[in-house]
Amino acid sequence: MTAGGPVTGAAAAPALSVEGLSRHFGSLKAVEDVTFEVRAGTRHALIGPNGAGKSTLFALIAGALPATAGTVRLHGDDVTALPEHARAHRGLVRTFQHSSLFLSATARENVLMAVQRRHGVQARPWGAVTRRRGLLEEADEILRQFHLLDRASAGAGALSHGERRQLEVAVALATSPSVLLLDEPAAGMSPADTQAFQEVVLALPREVTVLLVEHDLDLVFGVAERVSVLHLGEHLITGDPAEVRASEAVQRAYLGAEDTSDLFVEEAP
Numbered sequence: 676m677t678a679g680g681p682v683t684g685a686a687a688a689p690a691l692s693v694e695g696l697s698r699h700f701g702s703l704k705a706v707e708d709v710t711f712e713v714r715a716g717t718r719h720a721l722i723g724p725n726g727a728g729k730s731t732l733f734a735l736i737a738g739a740l741p742a743t744a745g746t747v748r749l750h751g752d753d754v755t756a757l758p759e760h761a762r763a764h765r766g767l768v769r770t771f772q773h774s775s776l777f778l779s780a781t782a783r784e785n786v787l788m789a790v791q792r793r794h795g796v797q798a799r800p801w802g803a804v805t806r807r808r809g810l811l812e813e814a815d816e817i818l819r820q821f822h823l824l825d826r827a828s829a830g831a832g833a834l835s836h837g838e839r840r841q842l843e844v845a846v847a848l849a850t851s852p853s854v855l856l857l858d859e860p861a862a863g864m865s866p867a868d869t870q871a872f873q874e875v876v877l878a879l880p881r882e883v884t885v886l887l888v889e890h891d892l893d894l895v896f897g898v899a900e901r902v903s904v905l906h907l908g909e910h911l912i913t914g915d916p917a918e919v920r921a922s923e924a925v926q927r928a929y930l931g932a933e934d935t936s937d938l939f940v941e942e943a944p
């Protein structure tokens with residue numbers, strides 16, 4: 676395994692792949708023999724009805740939960756044995772469903788701390804944050820991309836729910852990930868916040884591959900170029916949105932689920 680990045684010669688490898696990945700809880704097969712790939716540079720969504728195994732699979736990919744069987748590869752490199760922080764160090768970075776921000780620090784300080792970590796500068800959230808001009812400018816540029824520059828001096832705890840979710844992605848992006856895992860970002864968001872968040876995801880740089888686990892199918896079909904569907908722990912299909920919508924197996928899996936109608940409504944032109 677090569678430390679610090681993709682394996683040389685593996686340029687054609689998918690950004691992320693899972694092969695035969697399983698996680699059992701006693702006799703419950705929460706994730707069972709799942710195999711799919713996330714191509715480099717794509718916005719890829721993972722969906723499925725309640726209890727399908729999405730959160731468990733996400734935790735296996737991030738390294739928060741050990742697999743019962745199978746392999747996780749990052750840029751072709753087997754990272755299955757690595758803990759979450761080591762995967763993050765290699766560029767596989769997740770945002771959390773529950774806020775991971777320093778709520779007593781400002782929006783700018785939150786991004787600055789992530790920028791500092793990337794540059795190997797010691798960050799001290801409880802004290803004065805080093806204000807090196809270049810790092811500060813970098814942090815402000817990220818805040819600008821996320822339409823948060825005018826909120827830079829606000830405490831993260833004073834931001835609206837939607838702004839906080841955007842700040843979480845800004846903080847993750849500041850660590851320069853190659854694969855960004857977004858864990859149900861629209862949870863608890865208003866439709867307007869979800870729309871703003873969709874624009875943020877669409878504006879992310881192409882060097883960053885995005886894997887999104889999300890219940891809000893408007894957001895999923897608004898951003899995803901590829902979609903993987905889980906059902907009862909098993910992988911049903913990975914394809915482009917039209918293929919997934921047309922899949923009878925997917926239609927059967929969603930039958931009776933409240934969000935079925937959304938799944939099959941054609942996208943607005």
Ligand SMILES: Nc1ncnc2c1ncn2[C@@H]1O[C@H](COP(=O)(O)OP(=O)(O)OP(=O)(O)O)[C@@H](O)[C@H]1O
Pocket residue numbers: 700703704705723724725726727728729730731732
């Ligand atoms: N720590 C655990 N111990 C035992 N069973 C678990 C555990 N975590 C998840 N499960 C079970 O695994 C199955 C898949 O759960 P998971 O949360 O991964 O599904 P999900 O698709 O994310 O569901 P939802 O959409 O409702 O969040 C469920 O039956 C759940 O009860």
